Amino acid sequence: MIKPPFTDVVIKKSSSGFYENYCFPIAIGSKCIMVALVLWALLWPKSANNILNSFKWQLLENFNAFYIILFGVFAVFLIAIAVIPSTGKLVMGLPGEKPEYSNFSWFAMMFGAGLGVGLMVFATAEPLGLWASNPEILAQKVEANTIEALRPAYIFTFAHYGFHTWGVFVIAGLAMAYCSYTRGLPLTLRSALTPLIGRYANGFFGHIIDTFGVVATILAVSVTIGFGVSQFLNGVYAITGMEWIMNLSGETPTPSDAGLIAGLVIIMSLSILSAVSGVGKGVKYLSNLNLILSMVLLLTFVIFGSFFFAMTTYGIALVDYILNFLSLSFLAYFPLSEAEFTTALPAVAQPYSNDLFAGATNAWGSYDKFVSGLSSEAATLDEATLLAVYEAGNNGRQFTWQAGWTTFYWAWMVAYAPFVGLFLARISKGRTVREFVIGCVVAPSLVCFAWMTILGATAIDLELSGIANGAISSASNTNKLFITMSYILDGGFLSAMNVVCAVLVLTFLVTTADSGILVMNTIMSGGDQETGIKHRIVWGFVLTGVLGTLLLAAGESNPMEAIQNAMIIGALPFSFILGLMMIAMGKAIYRDHLREKYHAAGLVTAETQL
Known part of the structure; x- marks a missing residue:
């Protein structure tokens, strides 16, 4: 006998007061965790940063193989459910339901909320960094910063920004969207686990899952905004020359504490205003603007950059990435004693x-x-x-590199998964499983690859030819894009493109922050997609406070360190939840297939079944 699925998810909410229509345990639990972190960073900044850094490395080393293999399993699972005809055609919604947003707006929003800021910062920094250090260089098979080091550099660039990265977002988003739109459950994290945990989603266990999701979201968004604020300040400095926003005492200019806080206040103020307007207005319009400005920037590099070199690199790197996909997915190194x-x-x-x-x-x-x-x-x-x-010592080097680079990135993506996953689910009602996987894994990955090659390969070509003479490589990660543009443009056009980049970084930051605020409120309200304005404002201030204190705790030498460390630690619990989401999704699809198959035969009972 095939029984109906469990759909009786009840998230108890406050009926009055400040937390009316919000789940009090989730809201208070997540706030207490973040307030404790902020107070620790404020009162004992040096101790907090040192302890966070030590704990981060212990987690990266002990869970390196776990992260690598987990992402490989995610990729195989998504390929399977997209390719299989019976699962690929499943609609995340009621029969005949159409998508809420056009393909253009859908893609623009997923791009802006997903990796927009990361692409602006790392489109040049990532390929250049891997060109100087990658596993092939560590094994002495190629020499760093040579034409031979280009291919392995891009294999790992694509791994860090390709199918594996977007796959982890889709695991979370697909599980939530499927359970919410086809089974009528609240759009929240615990709903995605109901095929496994059933009625336990209604109590303490469900609150823990959602609280972990809120904390991971805050920390992941904080890391992204932290990088973006630094790049925004580099852009403002390139345009205006304002020295107070930069620390000019080192070899290369870096954002000062005063600049970081000023930039953070500007960006978060705009983000709160956008979040108050909701997904259909602020987020949608800013996302569309982001995509248009991104095309302007990309077209500039196509015309004035090393486009032929970039496209040759793109084609070779894509083939290399596909050929090495299995080893990238499952080859994990262990510590060498x-x-x-x-x-x-x-x-x-x-x-x-x-x-x-x-x-x-x-x-x-x-x-x-x-x-x-x-x-x-x-x-x-x-x-x-x-x-x-x-x-x-090669295996020891390979392990340390993989833990400190690939696993760091993928832990970051795990922390980002509840945010991006829920946001993808929020904008993807009415899409099929195959459309969701292709649209949210393959399409954005190919765009990321184009960014990384058109912008990154231009920077590498300038270094290979001796034109840049090390100026791009030696610049800070958040300033590499502006330095690269200074070598391919000049005069008024360079000034105009600096403005475009600064505006683009700003709008990406606002989109990321306001999307994060909306997602956190959706989780705490038990899946409500229209949440109270006052709570969007409050969580905007909480996010600002977390960012500001952690930036100051690390100091000007490496202002992102404390935020990164906290994020890596916060990501670990959610990595286990993601694994359970994948299992739950597989079980739900399989059981629904059986129900459809046997429904006509009258073999479905009224009793609930996971």
Whole structure:
């Protein structure tokens, strides 16, 4: 007998007072966590930053393989449900229901709320960083910053911004949209787990799931806005030359504390105003503007940048990415112990293993730095032995690099998943499963690839040709885009494009922040898509407070460090929830298929079944 699904999700809300129509435990629980974090960062900034950094590295190292394999499983699952005819045609909504937004607005909103800010910051910074450090370079197969290092650099660039990244958003969004629009459940995180947990979604367990989602959303959005504010200030500095917003004491200009706080206040004020207007107005119109300005920027690089070099890179990198998809999905490295390292050394080098281990396993150094850093006794080893020693440490370098780069990115995406996933679900009612997967995984990934190659390859070509002479590579990540433009444009056109970029960063930031505010309120209101204005304002101030205190806690040397560390820690609990969402989604699709198959035969009972 096939029983109907469990749909009796009841999220208890306050009937009066400030939290009227909101779930009090979720709202208070998430606020208490964030207030505690803010007070800790304010009262003991140095201690908070050091502890967060230490804990972050412990998580990245201990859960490196878990994250890599989890993302691989997500990718395989999405490919399967999109390709299978019976699952791909399922509609997230009632029979005959049409999509709420046009394809243009749908794509514009998912692009703006997804990775718009990240693309502005990292379109040049990511390829350049990986061009200087990637697994092929660590294994000494290619030399850093050469034409040979370009292909592996883009394989991992595409991995960090491609199908794996968007796949984790779609896992969350698809599970929520399916359970909400086809089963009539509230549009919130706990609903996506009802095929597994049933009635437990109504109590304490459901509150914990939603609270984790709110906390992860705040931290992920904070990281994104933190990077974006820094780039916005770089743009304002390039346009106006205002020195007070920048710290000019170092080798390269970086945003000052005063500049960061001023930029943050401007952006969050605009974000709160946009959030108050709702998805159908503020978010929609800003997203459409974002997409138009993005096309202007992209077209500028097509005309004045290294377009042929970029397109050649795009084609080769896309093929390389697809051919290496399985290894990128499932090849996970594990820590290399000193005992294992010593065993792999040539006999003549084993007495010096203590001196050799740290340098040979340092993923952020090089062979030359390893040799130059040896003590006097270890330095007497011949070159062939030293090469063998460095090779013995390769797995250790690969593990540290993967944990500190790929796993860091994917933990960031996990933290971003409740936000982007719920937002994708919010704007995708009436879409089929196949349309959702292709539209929210393949299409934005291809656009991200284009950004990374057209902008990033132009920067690399300027460095390869010697025109930039290291100026782009040595600039801060948030300033690389503006430095790159200064080499391909000049005069009034350069000034105009600096303005376009600054406005684009600003609108992306506002879109990201107001989308985050709306999503947090949707979760805390038990899935209501039209939430109270006063709570949107309050959570806008909470988000501003979290960002401001964590930026100040880290200091001007690395203002993003504390926010990144907190985000990585906050992402771990939600990674387990995402895995359960995927299982729940698979079970729901399978059980609904059976119900449809046997309904005509009268084999469906009135009793509920997960």
